[in-house]
Amino acid sequence: MKIIAVLFAVLAAAGVAHAQQWPAKPVRIILSNGSGSLPDVLMRMVAERLGNSLGQSFLIVNRTGGNAIVGAEAAAKAAPDGYTYYVSSPETHAMNVFQFKSLPYDPDRDFTAVANIGSAPFVVAVHPDVPAKTYPEFIAYAKKTGRASMGVGVGMSDVLAQWMNVVTGTHVLPVRYKSAPLAGQDAAGGQVTAAIVSLGSIAPLVKAGKLRIIAVTSSNRFPPLPDMPRLADAYPDLIMEGWIFLVAPTGTPPSIVQRMNSEINTALTEPKMVERMMSGYGFSTREVMTPEVLQERIKEMRVTWQKIAHDIKMEAQ
Known part of the structure; x- marks a missing residue:
């Protein structure tokens, strides 16, 4: 039992050390939206703020095409080392599930929730x-x-x-x-x-x-x-907001996920950032979430989109 306890302690210490050393090189944030789109503009604000606080470059990589499938696939196949993230949305994590018979990524298997960004x-x-x-x-x-x-x-x-x-x-x-x-x-x-x-x-x-x-x-x-x-x-049913949130490839070290979550939550609750996003773009960052809460919210969103897909008779291609 002592050996097992020591092993867990060593692994925990290694995780903390990993998070403290991160980021040691530029970090990629993959986006399925094109340059100049609202998510692109907003995430460049976030990336700049992260770069300033963490002393490393956070690069926005636009991978457009295929109903967001191109970008999602690239992120899903990236190394889970804490240096690649994906800006997801209901399209990637819900709509595509009902719109296509097969996808080159599985939103549940291939991604882990990191942080909520916000909605408009x-x-x-x-x-x-x-x-x-x-x-x-x-x-x-x-x-x-x-x-x-x-x-x-x-x-x-x-x-x-x-x-x-x-x-x-x-x-x-x-x-x-x-x-x-x-x-x-x-x-x-x-x-x-x-x-x-x-x-x-x-x-x-x-x-x-x-x-x-x-x-x-x-x-x-x-x-x-x-x-x-x-x-x-x-029409009480007609509620829909463009929502974006950050995910990482499954297997990304939990300590780094927590660090990224903390840094993003701090950035998005700064008064200047809140005002800039809302007054300039009508984008709300009011819902700060832990990775666990975000994961549950994604599941709830999938249920909502299942109803919408049924109502409009969406046929999987």
Whole structure:
């Protein structure tokens, strides 16, 4: 028994030493979103802050394509040494599970939860000429004209647009774009009737009067738009927020996972960081989580997405 106790003590000491020496070289944070996207901009803020506090470079690596599969696969196959992380989302950890018959990664087997980053709701924005100031008015307009269209980005906003059609019993044609800013630009130009995107991706167009926001998809009032109606005010089921969180390849030393979690939580609760993310991009970092709590939240999110997949009759490809 003494030998076993000594062995555990040695292993524990080794783990602490490993965490203290980390990071001894640049750290990669893989992102499935492109350069200039909201997650990219936000994670570059976080990476800069981590670099300053830990004295090492934290590099954002954009691996786009394939419904986030390219980036997720690259991260899943990386060495679990504490030097590679992945910025995940409901798309990677839930939506893809129901959308594809097979994946080159398993979100449960291949990743371990590290830290919550935060979330931002989507907003529904229309061209100024559209005679609707609320989402119910937009639905009435869509049913009356029979030709309303909704610009959406890749992934969650596309699914959300389909879900909105199911819940409201109407058909607003989803028009798919490679990025949210492109969807917003075409809505401002009148090529599509509306767009469902993040506030950060269309803020300049809204400020210029080229788009008008009529609803947000948040569960609570949205601080940057405190008087804006929520979709859930009229349709209680319609709550969806863009959520990002950090994971690492399974097998990453727990001591390093805990260190990374602590550093990120500290960074995201600093008043300047909180204000910068919320006022500039409508992104909330209010939910600080341990890796264990984050893991449970991911499981709960999977259940929600299973219902959405069922409601929109999503067929695995």
